[in-house]
Amino acid sequence: MTAPTPLPAQQAAPAHPAPGYASPIPVVRTHIGHAIASEWTKIRTVRSTVWTLLSMFVVTLGIGTLYALSLSGEDYVGMPLLAGGFFGLMLGQLGIITLGVLVISSEYGTGMMRTTLTACPRRGRVLTAKAIVFFLLAFLMTLAAAVPTALVQLAVLSDQEVPSYAVDDAVMEDSIVDGEVVASTDQVLGATLGAALYVALLGLLALAVGALLRHSAGAITVMLGVVLLPLLTALFLFGESVADLRDALIEYSPLNGLASLYGIPMMGDELDSGWPLLGLLALVTGGTLAAAFARLNAGDA
Amino acid sequence: MIELAGLTKRYGRTTAVQDLTFSVRPGVVTGFLGPNGSGKSTTMRMILGLDHPSAGQVRIDGRRYHQLADPLTHIGALLEAKAVHPGRTAYHHLLCLAQSNDIPLRRIDDVLDLVGLAGVAKKRPKGFSLGMGQRLGIASALLGDPRILMFDEPVNGLDPEGIQWIRNLMKRLAAEGRTVFVSSHLMSEMALTADHLIVIGQGRLLADTSMARFIEENARTFVRVRSPDHERLRAALERAGGRPRQCPDGSLEIEDLPAARVGELAAENDVVLHELSHQQASLEEAFMRLTHESVEYHARAGR
Ligand SMILES: Nc1ncnc2c1ncn2[C@@H]1O[C@H](COP(=O)(O)OP(=O)(O)OP(=O)(O)O)[C@@H](O)[C@H]1O
Numbered sequence: 001m002t003a004p005t006p007l008p009a010q011q012a013a014p015a016h017p018a019p020g021y022a023s024p025i026p027v028v029r030t031h032i033g034h035a036i037a038s039e040w041t042k043i044r045t046v047r048s049t050v051w052t053l054l055s056m057f058v059v060t061l062g063i064g065t066l067y068a069l070s071l072s073g074e075d076y077v078g079m080p081l082l083a084g085g086f087f088g089l090m091l092g093q094l095g096i097i098t099l100g101v102l103v104i105s106s107e108y109g110t111g112m113m114r115t116t117l118t119a120c121p122r123r124g125r126v127l128t129a130k131a132i133v134f135f136l137l138a139f140l141m142t143l144a145a146a147v148p149t150a151l152v153q154l155a156v157l158s159d160q161e162v163p164s165y166a167v168d169d170a171v172m173e174d175s176i177v178d179g180e181v182v183a184s185t186d187q188v189l190g191a192t193l194g195a196a197l198y199v200a201l202l203g204l205l206a207l208a209v210g211a212l213l214r215h216s217a218g219a220i221t222v223m224l225g226v227v228l229l230p231l232l233t234a235l236f237l238f239g240e241s242v243a244d245l246r247d248a249l250i251e252y253s254p255l256n257g258l259a260s261l262y263g264i265p266m267m268g269d270e271l272d273s274g275w276p277l278l279g280l281l282a283l284v285t286g287g288t289l290a291a292a293f294a295r296l297n298a299g300d301a
Numbered sequence: 302m303i304e305l306a307g308l309t310k311r312y313g314r315t316t317a318v319q320d321l322t323f324s325v326r327p328g329v330v331t332g333f334l335g336p337n338g339s340g341k342s343t344t345m346r347m348i349l350g351l352d353h354p355s356a357g358q359v360r361i362d363g364r365r366y367h368q369l370a371d372p373l374t375h376i377g378a379l380l381e382a383k384a385v386h387p388g389r390t391a392y393h394h395l396l397c398l399a400q401s402n403d404i405p406l407r408r409i410d411d412v413l414d415l416v417g418l419a420g421v422a423k424k425r426p427k428g429f430s431l432g433m434g435q436r437l438g439i440a441s442a443l444l445g446d447p448r449i450l451m452f453d454e455p456v457n458g459l460d461p462e463g464i465q466w467i468r469n470l471m472k473r474l475a476a477e478g479r480t481v482f483v484s485s486h487l488m489s490e491m492a493l494t495a496d497h498l499i500v501i502g503q504g505r506l507l508a509d510t511s512m513a514r515f516i517e518e519n520a521r522t523f524v525r526v527r528s529p530d531h532e533r534l535r536a537a538l539e540r541a542g543g544r545p546r547q548c549p550d551g552s553l554e555i556e557d558l559p560a561a562r563v564g565e566l567a568a569e570n571d572v573v574l575h576e577l578s579h580q581q582a583s584l585e586e587a588f589m590r591l592t593h594e595s596v597e598y599h600a601r602a603g604r
């Protein structure tokens with residue numbers, strides 16, 4: 001062999017110059033709808049979707065039902081009628097968070113992301129489609145768990161006898177009408193639509209964190225920290241000097257946001273309907289998603 | 302047609318691919334040859350728009366990859382690592398790809414039949430053998446019936462039957478007029494499949510040549526002869542016009558006389574022969590010579 005000098009690129013013609021293959025498949029302009037259809041197929045065809053959603057459903061409705069049954073009878077509970085749904089969904093939301101992370105991090109873990117991005121090189125479109133499909137699914141499934149949980153509370157706990165002192169209880173302000181415990185319209189909305197929206201947003205945040213970290217266990221850990229740490233930290237902050245910090249941690253804890261939607265805020269005055277905290281969560285989620293878009297577009301896949 | 306111009310990729314301080322300029326033409330199988338770590342997979346990822354080049358550019362039939370609205374109907378690729386979710390069935394894997402590019406769904410059954418996976422369409426790739434996984438990757442590449450196909454080490458880990466199958470498939474695809482670009486680190490494999498050859502080492506272009514020409518230039522044939530009395534043999538060969546070369550192991554190599562003539566000369570001169578053989582320098586050797594200086598780890602790895 002002579003010296004390994006590169007030969008000029010145009011040097012050798014193909015052995016049998018062909019006219020080129022013409023694919024019979026019509027050329028189409030794909031749009032976001034194609035990406036959404038594809039992502040819907042992806043999410044419904046892996047087992048992790050089934051078990052995360054199923055566990056969310058079972059835990060939410062199961063704990064909510066146990067709570068209601070354990071308090072049934074005519075004794076006064078001292079909490080808004082639908083509040084019991086919180087305890088189940090507090091744990092059930094972990095299923096949604098896990099699914100949110102897995103929707104994207106499992107693609108990085110398996111190498112599927114490269115296939116996805118060769119099929120749809122517009123990376124923003126891929127992330128948008130994933131976010132839309134996941135958010136709608138998470139919202140509807142959480143709603144499907146929250147509504148029967150609320151119905152169980154109504155059915156089991158409606159005939160409490162209200163003691164006279166209860167009328168002065170601030171927490172029960174909207175809950176007692178004519179000496180009976182009832183669920184106000186606001187409470188019904190909070191415990192169903194509000195809670196479902198809140199948990200779906202938290203799942204979307206998890207998806208964005210998964211896209212940023214590209215690692216399932218890491219992203220799930222971060223999300224557990226986001227959900228649990230503010231409240232846990234607050235438990236260990238004693239003393240007057242850190243009282244403000246402690247109160248802020250409790251007030252802005254994601255768990256407080258959900259609790260507030262069920263009418264049992266842990267702290268705070270103005271934010272206690274839960275909706276302002278839901279708006280805050282939406283902002284944080286939007287910001288994190290924007291960061292995920294930037295990371296996805298900038299780097300190598 | 303795939304065209305690369307000055308394509309360069311740096312990861313931190315490592316330069317994985319440096320200033321690659323070449324085109325891959327339709328109608329032939331183009332082999333992309335280079336030792337481990339020479340930048341083949343990196344180049345292919347850049348062609349697919351997965352990795353961003355540090356410099357230079359790639360054109361797929363004249364366009365950038367991300368300008369292709371339905372890329373799977375232009376170019377199909379089998380990537381190095383299994384790029385499938387192990388928990389999604391073969392059928393559903395292909396379904397989500399077809400939907401994203403609006404490919405008619407009947408193509409799914411077509412390609413599953415073509416690669417011989419129709420029987421396991423409803424199975425999850427988790428339980429697939431290496432060869433089945435590779436076939437699923439090829440089915441994904443063929444799904445959009447594209448004009449350009451790219452395979453990264455498709456025969457890795459396959460049994461002889463699987464290798465044969467892929468070889469024939471690639472030749473058939475090229476004969477249909479498609480552009481077929483296939484990487485390998487085995488020259489012997491390429492010699493059987495490729496019509497055109499692109500060799501890289503340490504991310505640089507070392508050769509861009511037709512296979513026929515590479516063989517012609519590199520497949521040196523000669524006669525090896527061994528004798529206890531090689532001085533007399535040598536003299537006889539030289540009288541007959543040959544130019545024997547002395548090898549370190551004591552044998553002689555002659556390029557300009559056929560084996561039969563060497564035997565006759567030995568008999569005429571009563572020289573005893575211990576070996577008389579026809580030799581062909583392998584293409585693998587030629588490839589190794591070509592990439593010798595560029596093999597980063599060849600001393601350390603001791604392979
Ligand atoms: N993501 C990355 N980050 C850092 N370095 C990388 C990355 N990808 C590849 N490299 C480096 O770039 C070089 C080329 O790697 P590449 O995988 O493209 O080689 P290859 O020719 O495909 O090798 P093989 O035959 O082993 O598959 C190697 O030195 C590798 O370590």
Ligand SMILES: [Mg+2]
Binds near residue numbers: 381
């Ligand atoms: Mg490689």
